[in-house]
Amino acid sequence: MIEFIDVHKTYTNEVKALHAINLKIEQGEFVAIIGLSGAGKSTLLRCINRMHDITKGKLIVNNIDVATLKGKEIRRFRRKIGMIFQSFNLVTRTTVLKNVLVSFVPDAPLWRKWTGVFSKQHKFQALTALDKVGILDKAYVRVDQLSGGQQQRVSLARTLAQHPDIILADEPIASLDPVTSKQVMDDLKDINQNMEMTILMNIHHVEVALEYADRIIGVRKGEIVYDGKAADVTQDILDDIYGGKREDMETIEQEEAYV
Amino acid sequence: MIEFIDVHKTYTNEVKALHAINLKIEQGEFVAIIGLSGAGKSTLLRCINRMHDITKGKLIVNNIDVATLKGKEIRRFRRKIGMIFQSFNLVTRTTVLKNVLVSFVPDAPLWRKWTGVFSKQHKFQALTALDKVGILDKAYVRVDQLSGGQQQRVSLARTLAQHPDIILADEPIASLDPVTSKQVMDDLKDINQNMEMTILMNIHHVEVALEYADRIIGVRKGEIVYDGKAADVTQDILDDIYGGKREDMETIEQEEAYV
Amino acid sequence: QESSGNNSVDTSKTEATGENDSGEGNIEIDELSIGFVPSRDPDEIITATEPLKNLLTEELASLGYDVGNIDITVGTNYEAVGEALSAGTTDVGLIPGGTYVLYDDGAEVALTATRAGLSNDSDAAKDWNENKPTEPRDDQVTYYRALLIAGPSEKGQALADKVNNGEELTFDELNEASWSVMSSSSPAGYIYPALWLQENYNKTITDLDQVVQADSYGSAFARLAAGQTDILVTYADARRDNEQSWTDDFGRDASIWDETNVIGVTPGIYNDTVSVSKNSDIMDDDLKSAIQEAFINIGESEEGKEVISIYSHEGYQKAQDSDYDHEREAQKIVQSLN
Amino acid sequence: MYDKIFRPKKMVLPNGKIVLEKRSKTPLILLVLIISIYYSIQLTNFEISIIKDRWNEFFVIVWEMLPPNWQYTSKLWEALLDTIKMSLLGSGIGALAAIPVAMLASVNIMTNKVIAIASKVLLSLLRTLPTLVSALIATFIFGLGTTAGTVAIFLFTLAYVGKLLYEQIENVDMDAFEAMEAIGMTRIQAFRYAVIPQILPNYLSTSLFCFEGNVRYAAILGYVGAGGIGLILNENLGWRDYSSVGMILLLLVVTVFLIETVSEHFRKKLM
Amino acid sequence: MMTLEKQLHNAPKNNRYLLMVTVIILLLFTWSITALNFNNIEQSGMVIASNLVKGLLNPDLDLLFDFTSSGIMYLLMETIAIAFLGTIIGSILAIPLAFLSASSIVPSLVAYIIRLLLIVVRTVPALVYGLMLIRVTGPGPFAGVLTIAFVSIGMLSKLFVDAIEDLDTDVLESMASLGCSTMEKIRYGIIPQLFSMFLSIMIYRFDMNLREASVLGLVGAGGIGAPLIFAMNGYRWTEVGSILIGLVLLILIVELFSNRLRSKLVRG
């Protein structure tokens, strides 16, 4: 369970990215977070696994107060939370398998950590994860030889191998074509339903979000402006979430034209 | 007017990219070409301005038989056809304005060509084109300091400065985020309607294609499998255009899995 | 800065300037370039030879040449001066006989330097150690000797003791020590010591295991003092030149005469030459003899003596190519050993 | 500054918008360049006419090197091997030492800014010291011979590879690093798994490149008594024995060519 | 499960190859360790090192601020001038060689031959170039300029070639679609890309050439190098200190500027 209690986040450069967030997500939910660029979606996700520190409020994940964690505890905590990125964040110069094996590094004995030689059992687990997302045959291929969709699946496999309780996905399909997007979303849905993992996802494609997620959270300027069932989302609500944009943009453009 | 009469195109490596294409596009139409990767969309576009030679058939653009053109004629012919690329294809190390001015090079007197000093009138035209796509204020900025969307607009301005009859756009929004995509598509629509330019566009985003184009052409394996109004496109038609994909993919995957 | 180049010549007779003592109808020379080899600490050569410019200009003016500018350069190595002389980019070179012989395709000897003889002139090393320190004598000679000098290091002392006991050194003993030599075209710093090895042991410097090439005698002595090397080879009165630095700069307590010993003496070496380039545009027989006259006069004047003393030159005698035939022989031997 | 002195040009578009065109800086830059060249020519007595008249003198020595003195080869092997050893050892240790230093110098890995800047300054200082000078200093400290040469090469390699390496680390795609941290790795582990695979090919290739360069450079080190083939080269220059010099150079060229071919092979493999 | 196990065994077996390469490298290193010989280290080395440090701490300030033609300031100016002109001339010579050795431009045989030539040009030590050039120009900074030019050619042309082969050819395609001729494509598509890259490379090399200047002293080719080496050989540490301080400061300042300039050129 993830619980935000009056969470605020201000970046060092004075940008108020999150403002008084209150939120409760149960284990096994599939939540999509939508909102304009810069609304604070990524920030919201990243606070959950302490990639960013929150400035005010309380954030409780699986009964742990995230802010109290330190050093090694943070790292152990993160092991239970998988993260998928828009740009996949893979090491492109090595093979698919090695990229997946990386998720076992924190638990491996020291000599394995440094030599990068993994036990057979770990290899087996990694291959199983690759099989689950359907790219077992690419195990020994270098990542930079894969298509975007395949790379995203490697990243998914890496997360699965971690056996996390929660998957945070930051725009996992933004750089994919429609067909591959569908495959990745199907994969995620599948995992969510069969393995009972919580999935929190930032996403720009509203239709996709509505189709797959159980619950939609709309973020605007660091605040939650909608939180409810995907089925209940109407055009009005979307206009509200994305509404601010047009006005903002026009004023910015005018300003710049006279610089 | 663009007319394909039984056009075939086979690449030197025996790849049959286009097969018996028959097509007629009137001046001022907004046509979107959709289809899977490798279907032949880019090839189709590139034959129109003789970036590729066709192998069989006849291709007539503005009453000119494209295949008969030679050397200088080709270059003069291309001046009337603008082209926009997915990767923008700009000279990143110079300013926006200089990139736009390049479109006047072929018509400039020799000394201007070499010194790179352009007449005031040309500068006006270039700036006007930049104004039209809304990035006048960036005229003296180096291209590599612009965002992807802004770069695509520079590329659009370069094409506009050319005053072409036809604009060929090869996946102009593929590397752009949804909001910028929308701006670029709006720009194109605007130009299409106000300046009566024919627009032919390859595009992966079906919804966008349906929203903006008057006419959709579906390409599959080098053949036209659909040609009709955007409003008439149904899910079945899309399945047909993209249909081959699923089957193909599965057979490929099975083959590879046992390698 | 104004001079337009090294060798541009204006041979047209010009009117006397009347300013100084230049005679009427003098031939004008824009620039005369003189190259020195770095057998001394080069910085010193540049500053110490500064007065030479004036002396030479004056002398040449009275001999019918108005020289606009005298350019003195010190090559960091012998080869640079030799090549410049041979190509004609330097007009006059003060170079050792050995260098002259190597570059005689483009250079022509004009003078040989003379210097005072020394209180020691024996072939036996022991004599030099018994008659310390070595002092200059009054008469002038055209040759000098090279010495093998053992330093204060343990090995150096051991070698010296043996020599002073009248024992013969074996090649192995010499080979165990570390040597400091000069560029291989330096007569006192390489060639003659090689000859010495050849005559005594039928070996040469390249057969030694620990050989270091120093670029000036100063640094060779510094290394000897620091105990980095055990043996150095040098010209006979080098110890007198480094007597001061030995205790001051190199930080030794005892005097150089106490701490160093001669362990070998080479045959006589013909003194340095003043050579002129055959390929220089301005050089002709007249200028050559003018330069000969000028240098001899400088060597005789008080002021001039002081300047050339930096080189241990004390005067000059006209010389001819055949004077250096011995040197050629020496080099042939050394080169054939190589 | 510049814009205040040379006011931008105003352009009014037909639709009334105003664009300010900054004055080109090209004339000013050209002027500065021409002045610099003029004074440099004055300072160095550069004269194109001398080159025109005397360029053929350049080839006098070249022709004398041909044909090379083939018999001489047999005497060169040992010195050549010394040179290779010196370069190999100096480059190897230098390249290894460069890794930790470069890590300390990269702002994206080293969160402590002071250490990062200090490491950068250290590398810069090391690089300013001409190799010949450090070789000379090394001969004073380590005595004459190949040890001094090795030390000089080590210092140069450390500085050169270190700088390139930290620049690469700073330009590395930190996405993967972030993902590793999200998995729960320490920064050093994340460096090992996310950064090293990215920089490894480039690192090895710079190190190999440096090694090649060092073999070449070792030829000069002989001059200050730092051992290797340079010693023999100097000797032959002294004897004006250019055909032997030619042979030494030929041997060096062949060696460099072989090393380049081998390292090119590995570099391609790594990329 | 079948395919899973199969994949486990499918792992490419390059361990043996890696092992072999590692062993060879280790052997090479062990072999080269014989080059080290620490017997020559003597206490005097430490004395000299401490003298050097003392010299650096107590530089000869008179010399440092001596603005006459034998003072450090003048010699540094001369060094800058030598490096500056040398880089320019080296680049002028390197550019045609670079184009001729880019296999994307000329036939591969020509490229290969020119590459061989470049290896030769790169291998000849500065010392030898110095001797060759002294025959042309006579001793002095002029010879230094030309020596620096020759020494730079190898690296400059290598980096130029890299820049040429990295050219973004997409631009040329879009220019073709504009109707531009080949000449126009070169002028507006290639030159703007290469110009700033080449300039940045030249600045980089200028920076290096300042350091190379120390080598020039060896052949009497002007600049600060000769006095530095003479001073070191004469153990005049305060002089060494002041020269080194001047040289290091100069190089640091130049490096600072050149880094700024280069990143501005490359990144805009």
Ligand SMILES: Nc1ncnc2c1ncn2[C@@H]1O[C@H](COP(=O)(O)OP(=O)(O)OP(=O)(O)O)[C@@H](O)[C@H]1O
């Ligand atoms: N590391 C950072 N330091 C300072 N400000 C930041 C940082 N990361 C994000 N911001 C700012 O915080 C605000 C929220 O950013 P965030 O990345 O959460 O937006 P987002 O909703 O994920 O946008 P996008 O859809 O573009 O990814 C933005 O104004 C952004 O500029």
Ligand SMILES: Nc1ncnc2c1ncn2[C@@H]1O[C@H](COP(=O)(O)OP(=O)(O)OP(=O)(O)O)[C@@H](O)[C@H]1O
């Ligand atoms: N220059 C070429 N030489 C040989 N074959 C080519 C060339 N360009 C494209 N092809 C092949 O021709 C076929 C059609 O390619 P084309 O680029 O037109 O596809 P596309 O529909 O634009 O695909 P995408 O959506 O990936 O851009 C493909 O099989 C491709 O591999």
Ligand SMILES: [Mg+2]
């Ligand atoms: Mg985001």
Ligand SMILES: [Mg+2]
């Ligand atoms: Mg395409």
